[in-house]
Amino acid sequence: PVTDGSQELHSLCAQLEFLLQFDLKEKRSFFGQRKDYWDFLCQGLARCRQEHEGIHFVTSLDKLKTPVGRGRAFLRYCLVHQQLAESLQLCLLDPESLCEWYYARSPFLSPKRRAEILGSLYELDCVTFHLSL
Numbered sequence: 001p002v003t004d005g006s007q008e009l010h011s012l013c014a015q016l017e018f019l020l021q022f023d024l025k026e027k028r029s030f031f032g033q034r035k036d037y038w039d040f041l042c043q044g045l046a047r048c049r050q051e052h053e054g055i056h057f058v059t060s061l062d063k064l065k066t067p068v069g070r071g072r073a074f075l076r077y078c079l080v081h082q083q084l085a086e087s088l089q090l091c092l093l094d095p096e097s098l099c100e101w102y103y104a105r106s107p108f109l110s111p112k113r114r115a116e117i118l119g120s121l122y123e124l125d126c127v128t129f130h131l132s133l
Helices: 007-021 037-047 053-059 067-080 084-091 095-101 111-126
Strands: none
Touching: 007 037, 007 067, 037 053, 037 067, 037 084, 037 095, 053 067, 067 084, 084 111
């Protein structure tokens, strides 16, 4: 199993975060806080009317104060529960929403690249992650 001490885990999480932030449009909340991929994921899963346990879990953690911290915790939760590919795929279903959140260079806007990314993420479902949540 992959644990918190794994160098591969840190590399994987950094690459996932890079993909989710690459060419992300700058958006602000009502109070001026910069939105991040966490907000994109929340909106995407809410739009699918999916009550995602990962979202509930992360929002219940009082220590997490920033969208980036919440996003990282969500990624870890999904890895542990083998839900990362499915969760991201639900968020990538709506082309209008993708264009609202990402500029043209984002790999998520390319059907071929999106399929490659999701295919790789589905392969991670075979990996056991024992991470501290």
